Amino acid sequence: SDNTTKKMYYKGLRTVAADNLCLPAKVANGHIFDLINKKVDRIFYPSIVFEEKVGEDAKNTYNCPIVTGYGEILKRNIKSDIPIDSFAMSFNYMPGVKHNAYEYLKEYGITKSQVGGAIKFGMEVEYKSIELRKNLAKDIIKKAKAEDKPLIILLGRPYHLDPMINTGIMDLIYDLGAYAISEDSIPDIDKMNLEGVLPLTQWSYHNRLYLAAKWIINQDYNKVAALQLNSFGCGPDAVVVDEVKTIVESGGKVYISIKIDEMSNLGAAKIRIRSLLEALNQNKSFNIKPRIYTKEFTKSDKKKTILVPYFAKMYSELLEPVFYHLGYNFVTLYHQSNEAVDEGLKYVNNDMCYPAIVVIGDLIKALKSGKYNPDETVVALSQTNGQCRASNYVPLLKKALIDAGFFNTPVISLSSDSFKQGFTFNPAKFLKYTVILFTIADGIICMKLKTKPFEINKGETITLVNKLLEQLYSDAYYKPPTKKYLQKFMKYAVAEFNKIPVKNKPVKKKIGIVGEIYLKSNCFSNNYLVEWLEERGYEVVLPSYTKYFEYGFYSRVYSAKERITEPDKTKLTTGAINHLTIEHYRKLVEKELKNFNRYKKEVLISEALQHKNEPLPQYLQFGEGWLLPLEISEMVKDGVRDVISLQPFGCISNHIVAKGTYRQLKNKYNTNLLLLDYDSGTSEVNTTNRLELFLSNN
Structure with missing residues (x-):
């Protein structure tokens, strides 16, 4: 082109x-x-x-x-x-x-x-090109020092080389009498390490920016500075920009960033760059801002109170007894509020996705409340290790704690990396207890969704759900859950739901809900959407929560089979064990659910994939990935043609898996599809108006 x-x-x-x-x-x-x-x-x-x-x-x-x-x-x-x-x-x-x-x-x-010869030749040409750029950069660095001129390290992505996208920044720097090189030209950067970098170092191009920042602070030349270009709407930069700035300023060097979009012009950039060069030419001294890190979690912290933000009803409550039997005192922050969102906005980059702002704000609010001694408290957060920004929630939490003055409060990640932090437990017991309780919770939620819209006595369904949750919570604390307990409790729960008097007339419509896992599950964040729909006589269809945990297993198997990644036998085996455990206990729950009066079997991922009709290929594994449009297609096949997809505003994963497939899904399945974005400034009136319009479509 x-x-x-x-x-x-x-x-x-x-x-x-x-x-x-x-x-x-x-x-x-x-x-x-x-x-x-x-x-x-x-x-x-x-x-x-x-x-x-x-x-x-x-x-x-x-x-x-x-x-x-x-x-x-x-x-x-x-x-x-x-x-x-x-x-x-x-x-x-x-x-x-x-x-x-x-x-x-x-x-x-x-x-x-x-093919092999062409790839080999192409890689050789690329490496020669890299070597040439680095040699040219060495000459430019020498010239800048010899002439005592400012040296600007231009930080960005490969696409920032496009003159239309970078609006001619490199030429402008030279026109103003300085020298500049791009971060990919820095000599010897490949010999450096990422030690001390706070975010998860999982994106290659971003890792290069961290290394460039470290290279800058190691230079004894006082006229070197960092200029970072980033695009409006760049999701990863909500993580990267703050970290690069922190690294550069920790070495007493100057950092500025310039945001670029289609409306950008060189006027404002020219003023900022000229000010930067003037400061460098005057040999001004810049304050060194030493890095501070949060305290590491050690075995001595095991008996401390561990604060966990609220995720979803049933599931958050049931994690407490699981960790009680593993030797930890988990305390869930149940009461979410707008005050917590305000705290999140103070300490989290406002371009970050809404769930990060909510959960981090919850934890900061709790520590500020005076109820918990920060020096005797640990905070915990779940973290994925995938391609989207959720993989960096824990580093963002650490940064927020430091900025809020709670650097003595250790942070643990509820992820596969937790053992590396000293946060250890029996993984087999954790898997068993969690899956038993979560599959029971899936069963209760399933019956609740199929009962509440039909109940004759308003409020009876929720009363029963709360009663069952209270009993399940109490029983799980008293004794670790077992297979026998699951069978007994599900029999009882099914019998109790069957006692609720219901109307025989059909509901107005069935409404499917899919989307980002936190927003879909957390009532506070989605403005109690499920309750809002049920109060208006609609039956809500939600995928089971444990299905999301299996999604990772199928993704890993696909990547290995299609040679997208090198097969990791350990991870594949662990994933298979997790999958088989979920499958085993889900079948036991399903067996009891067959006695529920309005029972309808949920289509499993394995069954949906056999239909060979997935709207997106399985290598798109970020966020809810290929699973989200697959869930929509299965809902439509089951007669649910009205579907709402929930996503945080600016969610880079949902740009692909939801908004990117919107036209395809509407045209292929004749779906009434609504995409709802949520963030801290979401207008409830606007959301309600969009929902009313969506529901009025036949």
Whole structure:
């Protein structure tokens, strides 16, 4: 395609799936139209899941979800007879690259040896190009020092090399009499490590920015500074920008950032850059801001109170007895409020997704309340290890605690990395207790959803749910749950639900709810949406909570099978054990649920995948990934044509898996689909109006 222009950008704008996507993604639509106008035969737009490793101790090598999934979204939102070819590959696993490239190219008569030779040649050319850039950068660094001129390290992504996207920043710096190099040209950066970096070092391009920041503070030249470019709507930058700034300023160096979108011009940037250069030329001294870290969790902290933010009714309550039997005192912060959101906004980057602001705000509010001694308290937060920003909730919590003055309060992550922090327990017991209680909770929620809209005596269903939860909570504290207990309790619960008098007439509609796991499950964050719908006579259909835990297992199996990642036998085995455990106890719950008067079996992931009709490929595994549109398709097959998808405003995963598939799902399944964004400033009136309009559609 041609060089990027504003005209090209505007040409593709009408097919952009979300207004708050970053500028580079929007520009990609224009490039596709440029290629269509050239009447090419095919368009090649691969999905790159993993990059090469950057930083010898990096935790992972992901790309941003938008980078990985955008090819799939382009072909779903741009109508053309020219096919857009998008298959997955990862540069951290070259055997997979060769295999998948060959699978794509073999229909054109290209052999395996040709593919292998081409890849080898391409990599050699790339490495020579990198070496050339680094040698040029060495010369520029020497010149800057020799001439006593400012040296600006331009921090950004590969797309910031595009003159239209960077608005000519590099030329401007040189015009103002300074030297500049981009962070990918820094010599010897590949020999550095990421020690001391607070966020999870899982995105390759972001790891390069952290290393560049560390390189800057190691320079004894006082006229070197960092200038970071970031795009409006860039999800990962809500994590990265603050960390790069902290690293640079911890070494007494200067940092500025410039946000770029389609409306940007050089006027404001010119003023800021000129001020930066003037300060550097005057040899001003800049304050060193030493880094502070939170206290590490050790065995001596085991008996402390562990505060956990509230997640969802039934499930949050039942985690307390699980950890009680594992030797920990978990205290859940049940009462969520707008005050907690205000605290979150003070200490979390406001571009971060809404769930992070809520849960971190809850914990900060609790520590400020005076009810808990920060020095005798531990805070805990669940954390994924996937591609989306939820993987960085724990580092964001640590930063918030430091900024709020609670750096003596240890943080533990309720994730697979917890054992590395000294937070240890028997994993087999944890798995068994949690799955038993959560599958029981799934069963109770299932019966509640199928009873409340039909109840004759208003409030009877909720009274029963609360009674069952209280008993389950009490029993689980008294004695660890067992298979026998599950069977006995479910028999009792089914019998109790069957006693509730119900109307025989059908409900107005069945409304399906899918979306980001926290927002979908947390009543406070979604403004009590399920209750709002039920009070108006609608039956709500929700996927079971334990289904989400299985999603990771199926994703890992797919990635290994399709050679997107190198198979990890340990993780595959652990995932299989978790999956089989969930399956075992779910079948026991299902057996008892068959006696429930309004029983309807939920379609399992394994069954849905056998339908061979998934709207998105399984390599899109960020957030709710391929599972979200698959759940919508299964709901529609089951007669639920009205579906609401909930997502945090600016959620980069949902730009792909929800907004990106919106047109496809509506057209293919004739679905009445509503996408609801939530954040701290969400207007309840606006949300209600959108819901009323959605429900009025036939």
